[in-house]
Structure formats: structure tokens, C-alpha cells
Amino acid sequence: MIRTATPDDVPLIHALVRELAEYEKAPHEVKATQEQLREALFGERPAAYAHIAADDATGEAVGFALWFLNFSTWRGVHGIYLEDLYVRPHARGGGHGKALLRELARTCVRRGYERLEWAVLNWNRPAIDFYESLGARPQDEWSVYRLTDGALAELGSDGAGPGQDTSSGRR
Template structure:
């Protein structure tokens, strides 16, 4: 069963984020707290949405998908970015990942989103094979770029304050 997450799911979502980070060999980077997730997912201006996969056999949470809208200047339309897709090891192979992706594709269709995009680590061959089996196109010519920590702060220090103070519009 796939359902929208509720605020009561936050501890399990945080636990699965940490499980995913450990799988991706980056456990130390998963620092989000319950309070941060509660505000980001269920606050006044949610930054993202989460779907939960429940396992029919155990009744427990089998996995989750965290996504947010994006915009394509090329198509002039909104799309979806899947930030995290995770299915717990004990429930893999039961169709939870496919059900989560199908539910997200349905959200795309319902909202007129023309693109549904995510990234996958190049060494994660099981995930790559799974995504390709669904018809996903791997865009190998694109590279993810990231600024964090000191480089982000140093670049920001060079900025001339933008009109409106640079606040994020909700």
C-alpha cells in the first residue's frame, strides 16, 4: 500500500534516510533531525512531499519516496525531482519500489509534470538496472555539481545583495 506520509511518520522517515545514507557510504552526512524534517515536510511552506510504502505482510513501513517540484526552462513546465527512494532490505523484491515510482508517475500525470528526474550513484548497479527496466533514460552526459560548506560561504561572500534580499519565495 502506498500512502502520503503524515507528521507521525517523521521518526521512521528519518530512520530510513539514515539507512539510505549508510547504504550509500555517506552515513555521516545524514544529519537531519526530526524537528527539521517536521518543518520541511509539514510546516507552513513544505519543501518536499513524501510517499510511504507499507508492507502488506508485516504492516510496517517498507520504504519511502521524497520528492519536490522543479521547473524546466526548456519545456516551460513543472516537473518532479525524486530526492530519495528507499526500500528496506527485508522487503525488497516485493514491488514496493515499483509501486512508489508508479505513484509518483501518477502524480506527475495528474499535475501535468513533463519530467520526472532523479540521480543514482554510478556504482549502484542494482538500482540502475531497476530504473532501466522501467524505461528510465540515464543521462550520462550530465554531472551533478554541489557547493557546500566553506566553498558555498566563500562564493556567497562575493555576492552583491540581490533585489529583495535574496530570500526564497514560497
Template sequence: MIRNAVVEDVPSIVEMIRELAEYERALPEARATEEQLREALFGEQPAVFALIAEDDASLETVGFALWFRNFSTWKGTHGIYLEDLYVRPEHRGGGHGRALLTALARTAVERGYQRFEWSVLDWNEPSIGFYKSLGAVPMDEWTVHRLSGEALEALGRS
């Protein structure tokens, strides 16, 4: 079962974010707090949105998708950027990841969005294979660039 996240899901989402960061070999970088996530998802002006995957029988939270709207100047429409998709290892293969992606694709189609995008680590072959099986294509000509930490601070102060 896929549903919209509610404020009571925040502790579980933060826990799964840390599980994802550990899987991606980047646990020390996952510093978001429950308070920050609560504000981002449920504050006065929500900036991000989340879906929850629950086990149909136990109603246990087994995964989540956290996303936000982006905008294509070429298409002239919003799109969805999937920041995180995570299904707990013991629940993988049960269709939860596909159900989360299907729900997001449905949202994009219903709202007239032209794109649904996300990033995946180049070493994460299981995920890459799964995404390709859904018809997703890698954007090989594009490279993500990021400013953070000292470089962001320096440019922001200049």
C-alpha cells in the same frame, strides 16, 4: 500499499534516511533531524513531500520516497525530482520500489508535469538496472555540480 506521509512518519523516515546513507557509504553526511524534516514536510510552506510504502499484511513501514517540484524552462512546466527512494533490504523484490515510482509517475502525469528525474550513484548497479527496466534513461551528457560547505559560504559572502 502506498500513502502520503503524515507527521507521525517523520521518525521512521529519518531512520530510513540514515539506513540509506549507510548503504551509500555516507552515514556521517546524513545529519537531518526530525525537527528539520517535520518542518520541511509539514510546516507552513512545505518544501518537500513524501510517500510511504507499507507492507499490506502488517502495515509496517518498509520504504519511502521523498520528492520536490522542479521546473523546466525548456518545457515550461514543473517536474518531480526524487531526492530519495528507499526500501528496506528485507522487503526488496516485493514491488514496493516500483509502487513508489509508479505513484510518483502518476502524480506527474495527473499534474501535467513533463519530467520525473533523480540521481543514482554510478556504482549502484542493482538500482541502475531496476530503473532501466522501467524505461528510465541515464543523462550521460550531464554532470551534477554542487556547492556546499566552505565553498558555498565563501561564494555566498562574496
């Protein structure tokens, strides 16, 4: 059973985010608070959306998908970027991950979106095998880049630093 998340699900979503971070060996990187998630998902201008996977027999929440809209300039339409997909270990293999992805694919089809994209850690072979079994293919010609923390602050500051634009040939 897949359902759209509600504000009452925020503590659950926060707990699932933390579990996912543990699984990905990066619990120290989770800084999001429940309040931040509540605002992002259910504030005046939601920036993200979520679905909950629940066990059909017990109703227990066993996983979630958190996503947001992206935009393709080449296709001229929105798409969905899946930020997090997580199913608790005891529920894996029960079809919950596939059901979450199917719901997002249906959302894309219904709304005329042409892409459903996400990233997966290179070492996560079970996830890679699962995604490929659904027909997803890696985008090997692309590399993901990220600015965070000090590098982001430096580039975003008003001062000229090591990341200064040198496209004019001047430093």
C-alpha cells in the same frame, strides 16, 4: 501499499534517511534532524513531500520516497525531483520501489508535469538495473555539480575570494 506521509511518520522517515545513508556509505553526511524534516514536509510552506511504502500483509513501513518540485524552463512546467528512494533490504524485490515510482509518475501525469528525475550513484548497479527496467534512461550528457560547506560559504560571502566572477576579465 503506498500512502502519503503524515506528521506522525517523521521519526520513521528520519530513520529511513539514516538507513539510506548507511547503504550509500555516507552516514556521516546526515545532518538533518527530525524537526527539520517536520518543517520541510509539514510546515507552513512545505518544501518537500513524502510517500511511505508499507507491506500489504503486515502494514510494516518498508520504504519511502521523498521528493520536491522542480521546473523546466524548456517545457514550461513543473516536474518532480526524487531526492530519496529507499526500500529496506528485507523488502527489496517485493514491488515497493516500483510502486513508489508509479505513484510519483501518476502524480506527474495527474498534475501535467513532464519530468520525473533523480540521481543514482554510479556504483549502485542494482538500482541502475531496476530503473532501466522501468524505462528510465541516464542523462549521460549532464554532470551533477554541487557546492557545499566551505566552498558554498566562500562563494556566498560578501568578500572577494578565489571564486570571484571573472566574466568581465577583471580580478
